[in-house]
Amino acid sequence: MVVVVGVMELDKMDENEWRYHGEGNKSLVVSHVQLSIVLRLLKYPAEDSENPPQTVEQAFRQVQNIVDFSSNVMSFLLGEKFVHSGEVVKLPLEFVRQLSIKVQHQRPAWRCDKVMDIYSGCALCLPNLTSPTLHQPTHTPTLCIEIKPKCGFLPYSKHVSQDIKTKVCRFCMHQHYKVAMGTWKRRSRYCPLDLFSGNRQRMHFAIRQLIDEPQNNLKIFKVLVNALLSAGGGDGGAGTDRRGEGRSFCEASLFKERTRHGSQGSPSDSVLYRVRQTQMLDTLDIEGLYPLYRRVEQHLQDFPKERTRLQMDGPYNEAFLEKLHKCPSEDDGSLEYAVSKVHQYRVAMTAKDSQIMVALVPSCEEEEDDEGLPGQRQHRDFLSSRPPAFSYSVSILDLDPKPFDNIPRQLRLDQNIVSCYLRSSCALPKGALPSHSGIFTAAEREDCTLLFHPV
Numbered sequence: 001m002v003v004v005v006g007v008m009e010l011d012k013m014d015e016n017e018w019r020y021h022g023e024g025n026k027s028l029v030v031s032h033v034q035l036s037i038v039l040r041l042l043k044y045p046a047e048d049s050e051n052p053p054q055t056v057e058q059a060f061r062q063v064q065n066i067v068d069f070s071s072n073v074m075s076f077l078l079g080e081k082f083v084h085s086g087e088v089v090k091l092p093l094e095f096v097r098q099l100s101i102k103v104q105h106q107r108p109a110w111r112c113d114k115v116m117d118i119y120s121g122c123a124l125c126l127p128n129l130t131s132p133t134l135h136q137p138t139h140t141p142t143l144c145i146e147i148k149p150k151c152g153f154l155p156y157s158k159h160v161s162q163d164i165k166t167k168v169c170r171f172c173m174h175q176h177y178k179v180a181m182g183t184w185k186r187r188s189r190y191c192p193l194d195l196f197s198g199n200r201q202r203m204h205f206a207i208r209q210l211i212d213e214p215q216n217n218l219k220i221f222k223v224l225v226n227a228l229l230s231a232g233g234g235d236g237g238a239g240t241d242r243r244g245e246g247r248s249f250c251e252a253s254l255f256k257e258r259t260r261h262g263s264q265g266s267p268s269d270s271v272l273y274r275v276r277q278t279q280m281l282d283t284l285d286i287e288g289l290y291p292l293y294r295r296v297e298q299h300l301q302d303f304p305k306e307r308t309r310l311q312m313d314g315p316y317n318e319a320f321l322e323k324l325h326k327c328p329s330e331d332d333g334s335l336e337y338a339v340s341k342v343h344q345y346r347v348a349m350t351a352k353d354s355q356i357m358v359a360l361v362p363s364c365e366e367e368e369d370d371e372g373l374p375g376q377r378q379h380r381d382f383l384s385s386r387p388p389a390f391s392y393s394v395s396i397l398d399l400d401p402k403p404f405d406n407i408p409r410q411l412r413l414d415q416n417i418v419s420c421y422l423r424s425s426c427a428l429p430k431g432a433l434p435s436h437s438g439i440f441t442a443a444e445r446e447d448c449t450l451l452f453h454p455v
Contacts, residue, residue, distance in 0.1 A: 008037070008125070013095040020106035021128075026400070028116050030103060036131035039089070040124040041096070042117040052119040059120035061314075063088045066124060069316040069401040073347060076321060078274045082396045086126035093121050129357050129395050143360040145224065146397075147210070151352045152196030152276040154247045159288030162418050164425075169193055170414075172252035173421040180420050191253035196276050198266040200225055205255045227358045227392040229270045271394045275351055281324070282348035286407075286414045289345045292331075292338035293407045299335055310339050312404045346402045349410070355397040360390045 021031040021038055031038045042062065044053050054062070071085035100116045130144040150171040160166060164173075175187035194206035203225045266273040282289070300307050307313065311320050324347065327340035 008035070008089070010089065010091065013092055015095055015098040015102050018099060018102075020103040023107065023111055024398070025114075027124075028103070028107075030099065031128050031131075036128045038126050038128045039091070040086075040126060042120070042122065043114040044117060046113055046115050049115045052117065054120075056120045056122070059117060059122045060088065060090075063122045063124050065314045065316060066400050068314065069350075070399045072318065073316050073321055073324075073401075074278075074350065074396075074399040077278045077347070078351070078396055078399075079269070079271075082271055082274065082394060083399065084127055084129070084395055085399075086124045089123050089125045091121045091123055093118070096121055096123075129359060129393075129397075145358045145360065147195075147228075147356045147358070149195055149272070149275065149354075149356060150192040151279055152192045152272070153280055154193070154250065155282075155285040157283060157285040157288050160285050161287055162422070164422060165285070165418060166247065167251045168421065169250040169252070170417070172250055173417050176424040177417045177420040180424065189254055191250045191255070193248065193250045194253055194255050195228075196266065196272055197248065198229065198272070201257070202255055203228070209254070223360055223390045223392065224358060227360070227394055228272050228356070229266055230392070230394065271356055271396065275354060275356070275396065278351035279348050281344040281351075283344070284341060286345075286411050289341060290407065290411045292341050293404075295335065295338040296342055296404075311343075314401070316401060342404065342407070345407070346404065349402045350399055353402075354399055357395045357397055359393045359395075361392065362390060 017033050018030040018039070019033060021029040023029060023043070026043060027040050028043055029038050029040050042059060052059075067085050067088055070083060075083040075085060096116070097118045100118050103116075104112075130142070151169065154167070154169055155165055169192060171188075171190070171192050175184070178184040179187055188209065190206055190209035192206075194202040197203065204222075207224060266276070284292070296310070296312075300310075300312070311323065314320070320343065323340050323343050327344065328334075328337050331337055
């Protein structure tokens with residue numbers, strides 16, 4: 001974890017030193033124009049702009065929970081070298097208000113149904129992982145690639161009611177649902193099982209599907225695959241090795257050379273291995289987990305104060321981590337078993353929604369060779385026959401805790417996705433895909449599974 005708060009003078013904050021960096025569904029991010037830091041601020045619905053939905057204390061606890069969950073739970077499971085948890089800061093309210101005004105015109109129109117929290121002053125301060133100054137100094141900008149790998153395994157639980165879920169991955173089925181709902185205009189050709197396979201040919205194939213024009217910059221693939229398979233996770237780990245459980249191929253994948261290129265698995269200290277192992281804490285699938293959720297929910301209805309003892313909303317500390325690990329292998333009908341499985345599922349869902357940031361840094365050695373040849377550096381890396389010379393750093397982002405109360409929605413979504421896929425797959429020839437228009441909506445670009453960051 002990189003300590004970053006110490007470089008800011010909180011009593012001298014100037015909104016002109018910050019610029020819009022991006023935003024998700026729950027928060028907005030601004031980056032400092034000189035320092036390698038970002039601020040992540042909460043958002044809430046625009047209709048609540050006059051009346052904030054939570055107190056300052058509640059906002060502070062929400063941000064602190066994000067930090068604690070990342071540093072105490074996800075860092076242990078994924079490896080501390082991959083995780084940057086950040087620190088909570090309390091910003092001057094006038095600075096936050098002026099900052100909100102400054103960045104408003106830069107926000108995507110479709111994101112403006114929510115507004116920035118200008119009442120609490122609470123924010124999360126993190127290192128700017130797209131900043132070249134965080135990496136070795138070079139004359140050439142760092143290339144930062146953000147990958148949303150999604151769920152990398154097929155469910156193997158006995159509770160799965162539809163056999164198709166054990167053959168076609170959630171991401172590939174979800175494509176049909178998003179097109180049917182009008183969220184996307186076309187389906188992605190990417191399949192997470194290919195990326196997580198550890199087989200270089202399948203990984204190359206998966207990355208090609210994540211790029212609009214796969215014929216460009218193909219030589220970066222080898223570097224990117226090396227980074228995703230590299231070591232560096234530190235101590236800890238997700239526990240039991242579950243690589244052998246479930247199928248290793250998704251039937252919807254367009255990668256067809258399955259006999260020659262199977263799934264050999266990623267190295268146990270690689271970022272892909274850590275992410276997938278943590279995802280696989282979801283051992284029951286949502287169908288098997290939901291009855292346990294109902295067991296816990298009923299108990300909380302009868303004894304509301306138990307919500308704190310059972311840590312349904314935190315704190316995310318060693319006691320929470322212990323609940324993850326001290327879970328009986330079989331359901332003994334107890335509340336404790338149900339609570340442990342619910343917590344495991346929540347952690348798994350965080351891993352499934354996480355993002356991997358790879359910063360590719362041109363090596364100093366090759367830069368020295370290129371001195372006096374301006375404009376030739378990028379050409380040599382990407383288009384020449386000489387292998388690109390990069391070093392890289394890998395980080396895992398978006399590690400917020402998933403709310404307990406969101407589980408019923410996950411069950412409904414799962415049912416809708418499977419139902420939609422079964423209907424649409426019957427109407428299409430096997431392997432058929434709509435034409436590749438090359439045109440993305442704003443929502444599609446935001447929800448893309450691979451992004452190149454400008455630096």
